[in-house]
Amino acid sequence: MSEKQINVAIVGLGFGAEFIPIYQAHPHASMYAICQRSEEHLNHIGDTFGIEKRYTSYDELLADPNVDAVHINTPIPDHAPQSIKALKAGKHVACTVPMATTVAECEEIVKTVKETGLKYMMMETVVYSREFLFIKEMYDKGELGKIQYMQASHPQDMEGWPEYWERMIPMHYATHVVSPVLGMVNGRAEYISCFGSGTVNDEIAEKSGNRFAVETCHIKIKDSDIAAHIWRFLFDTARQYRESVDVYGTKKSFEWPLIEGENPVLHTAKRPEPEIPKRVEVPDYAHLLPPEIQKFTRAIHDAGHLSFLQGAGHGGSHPHLVNAFLNSLVEGSDPWPNAPLSANWTCVGILAHESAVAGGELKPLPAFTLE
Numbered sequence: 001m002s003e004k005q006i007n008v009a010i011v012g013l014g015f016g017a018e019f020i021p022i023y024q025a026h027p028h029a030s031m032y033a034i035c036q037r038s039e040e041h042l043n044h045i046g047d048t049f050g051i052e053k054r055y056t057s058y059d060e061l062l063a064d065p066n067v068d069a070v071h072i073n074t075p076i077p078d079h080a081p082q083s084i085k086a087l088k089a090g091k092h093v094a095c096t097v098p099m100a101t102t103v104a105e106c107e108e109i110v111k112t113v114k115e116t117g118l119k120y121m122m123m124e125t126v127v128y129s130r131e132f133l134f135i136k137e138m139y140d141k142g143e144l145g146k147i148q149y150m151q152a153s154h155p156q157d158m159e160g161w162p163e164y165w166e167r168m169i170p171m172h173y174a175t176h177v178v179s180p181v182l183g184m185v186n187g188r189a190e191y192i193s194c195f196g197s198g199t200v201n202d203e204i205a206e207k208s209g210n211r212f213a214v215e216t217c218h219i220k221i222k223d224s225d226i227a228a229h230i231w232r233f234l235f236d237t238a239r240q241y242r243e244s245v246d247v248y249g250t251k252k253s254f255e256w257p258l259i260e261g262e263n264p265v266l267h268t269a270k271r272p273e274p275e276i277p278k279r280v281e282v283p284d285y286a287h288l289l290p291p292e293i294q295k296f297t298r299a300i301h302d303a304g305h306l307s308f309l310q311g312a313g314h315g316g317s318h319p320h321l322v323n324a325f326l327n328s329l330v331e332g333s334d335p336w337p338n339a340p341l342s343a344n345w346t347c348v349g350i351l352a353h354e355s356a357v358a359g360g361e362l363k364p365l366p367a368f369t370l371e
Helices: 013-025 039-049 058-062 075-086 102-117 129-139 162-169 173-184 202-208 291-297 318-331 339-357
Strands: 006-011 029-035 053-054 068-074 092-095 118-120 147-155 189-197 216-219 226-235 243-248 252-257 265-268 277-279
Touching: 006 058, 006 318, 013 029, 013 039, 013 068, 013 118, 013 243, 013 291, 029 039, 029 058, 029 092, 039 053, 053 058, 058 075, 068 075, 068 118, 075 092, 075 102, 102 162, 102 226, 102 339, 118 162, 118 173, 118 339, 129 147, 129 173, 129 216, 129 243, 129 252, 173 216, 173 243, 216 339, 291 318
Parallel strands: 006 029, 006 068, 029 053, 068 092, 092 118, 147 226
Antiparallel strands: 147 243, 189 216, 216 226, 243 252, 252 265, 265 277
16 A cells, blocks of 8 residues: 555445545545446446446455455445455455444454554544534534533434335434534443333334334443433434434534524523524535545536536535545544444444333443443
């Protein structure tokens, strides 16, 4: 691997295809190879973006000595096995969320990263979104004052999505709400308690092994007096899609829009009651990126790639994720989140469901996630 050019292979070309033009434009990346089980789809993507190296076999891709890093965008059950296999094959790993669906898989990834000395980054979108960067900047500048409480929600009705979502437990896909409350204060979850509420229909309950419609979890943040509340659902509850975090401070508080398309609300303390809330427009944070990929924080309709809408996904986070991963490889630094932190964020959700099944029982986070 050269100092400034990382040969990247993207695995999974649904959501994963959105990252191809970002890697192609990044000064530290060579968009080297793509991997997809469907040869027809593989060739369509390869021809569209001009990528010569194409694999229908993941094992064959990992055997290619020219691949420095893999970016995994496959279905959730494949994340942990493919990450472990790539690390053992000598490849750095970027993987879409969640890291895994069991605590044991998370521990195996953390252990393998230690043994190999390679980099692992869970590509969590929310903590690189313009909304999070806006709140985080205010907090770091002291504008929020002392944070007193945080809450985050990710409601989404997945009816009509690919069938494997019907087998998913809501809290097993909770990193979009865990990451902002912990990432805001650079904290780790120490222990959690979760309750299930309501019921899903019998078909979903049988497929997923989960009867709860909604799961709500409280997180105690280690070495902090702050607790945070998160909640998730996937089926049988009426609510527009929302990935949100609300942050309450002594000086100012930020509340995510209730309805998509609205601006968030900033509350300022010690003002007359009618003047406390004010809607604010969140700025873009493209200036934090190399010039070559700044355009990808906003929607790009490329006339040459008519079937692809590039950029703007998940609050403009995609180019920030790519940049963070590549910088960690070029600089030899740990990505954010690294493997233990990714495990902490992921294990919160896994243990939350166990807690809900046990009626709210307290669950400590394992030591390997606190390193």
